[in-house]
Amino acid sequence: MAEDSSDHRVRTLGVLGGGQLGRMMGLAGIPLGLGFRFLDPGADACAGATGALEQAAFDDAVAARAMAGRVDAMTFDFENVPDSTARAVEEHCPLYPPPGALGACQDRLVEKTLMDELGVAVGGYHAVSGRTDLLEGVARLGYPAVLKTRRFGYDGKGQAVLRDAEDLERAWQRLGDAPLILEAFIPFAAECSLIGVRGADGDTRFWPLTRNVHDDGILALSRPGGFDSGLQQAAETTMRRLMDHFEYRGVMTIEFFVHGGALLVNEIAPRVHNSGHWTIDGAGCSQFENHVRAVAGLPLGATEMHSQALMFNWVGAFPDRAGILAVEGVHWHDYGKAPRPGRKIGHATVTADSRAELMARAERVARLAGGRFPGLIQQLD
């Protein structure tokens, strides 16, 4: 048999962050013959089930540097990697996606400015570094508008919708200490995301646009497919522009608003994303496997759907596992995390051959899961 012509040096990957995204990278990468090391401040970080866990703070450059010396390449499972940590890693091994993308995606203002430079459509925004800026911004964008921290916001945290001067005062009291950005409120028809991957050789692949339904700021449901090819093409063009700009390597996610029949970028994540979890069970190659393949320098896998799919997020508590697993076509994903209000602890993806079958199964799951799911799933019909 022939010699393996691939990059033999990549046998172990290091991951900054040991949450569910790292855990699912491990599950996808182990069959490729890779070993994993995770750096996380939590002693019981759930990625530990799929690799060696090293307990350290994310700003512990000494620990990051030490890990970088023991692995062949590194990546991350969250975007708030401190710049000093990224630099420490790069002294010893490559870090993918490239730190430039990390920097741009950590700050909503830098991100929006870059979109403008690249000619990508975003909603109106206004930088807010003081109360005067905020008043100017409201005068320019009008009510309603959304005030957000420039950094460290996720799952609806660090933001407030301003509908009037009273909301403005309250939001300013709460958020005014941090650098902020005011964004025009987009009365979107739907939210969707594109997940794509760029390989070591510049090859790019994209999964189908996925429609997302949030509940209280946290992703509740995702269903890929069903968008017209014009929107898919537009989304891919936007992502390719960003990927080329960063000389990207790995998986990228763009969240869009669908508004007036077109796409407006909401935000960018330089990583695998919750709205792409369905790819594990519904696509030829998952976002996790393709991310790992890209980081390890391997060719990319097929992103086509082999099944219709719909994902339910389990937040705070699990519904009845056995009851839901008894529904045909259910794939269960428990992250091994202790349940806690507002915490993402797992998901389930329903698959089927046809859209009608999918929705029939998903409606059964929604009824069994209870809570707001029976209502939320109507948005996907």
Added chain:
Amino acid sequence: MAEDSSDHRVRTLGVLGGGQLGRMMGLAGIPLGLGFRFLDPGADACAGATGALEQAAFDDAVAARAMAGRVDAMTFDFENVPDSTARAVEEHCPLYPPPGALGACQDRLVEKTLMDELGVAVGGYHAVSGRTDLLEGVARLGYPAVLKTRRFGYDGKGQAVLRDAEDLERAWQRLGDAPLILEAFIPFAAECSLIGVRGADGDTRFWPLTRNVHDDGILALSRPGGFDSGLQQAAETTMRRLMDHFEYRGVMTIEFFVHGGALLVNEIAPRVHNSGHWTIDGAGCSQFENHVRAVAGLPLGATEMHSQALMFNWVGAFPDRAGILAVEGVHWHDYGKAPRPGRKIGHATVTADSRAELMARAERVARLAGGRFPGLIQQLD
């Protein structure tokens, strides 16, 4: 949200054996929220990547008993579990599949006798406990015939084809010390296997019959589908009879010869099987996940194919990983074992939407893999 009505006690599974089958059980079971412990004599047993590895001999009843006390249920990834070990485990926790099945499948003569009792078609056979038996057997079954050890044979080991008296003498010299069975040589048209699963509640599911091509006694290629529904039904009826007999729980495999348009049982394995590895990438629920679900008392998953699939076994050495991964639809499975002649170290499954596309891709993989693959794959066209 509702309480989980499933069996809460099952959180950790113990596995006797820490090879690739255990490793793939771990990869399938971690997303279900389960933890794994593996007992294996090897310090570097490859299942260690997906759970805690405890180094002990398989006949070390003390170690098995200790593990059984730390887990909620146990299973195994090979059929030669010593009876004393099985009994030690059962003092502390349930062992699935049931030890009765284990006992019957460890001895080819017991297995054949049981088939006869259950009215299942097998080829002619003759018990050989001495030279006289062997001569009687040859007189009854005729040449060619196959002399096999009753126990511990696998991948073509412990057997010899007898075409004449000279072969008989040589085989007797080599194997005569062990209890033997002489089997009629079946000039089969094809070899295939049925993999099925029986759940805690007696529910049974079956994957499609899979055609197998061996090379030098070791599985080289497997492709599911393409058998007429009459054969599928016959195979399922046979397996259901066996499962009911044993009050089975877990995955079972039957290897058949296709001869004269009908199926003859070749042998039975009370476990997940190499010819079912394609289910990871080609079926709704894999053999590994359904085995784990059955052992953990969870409902069974869908066994339908969502994609056409064909598996290549990597024995002894890996072909060019990067070159083969560049073929669309390839899923790579490296077991993390040191390469050694004759050792199964990994597999790759090719998937596609249509059979024509599948064979085009698989032929590219066969050419890249080289060796005997380009010839062997012709048997599947």
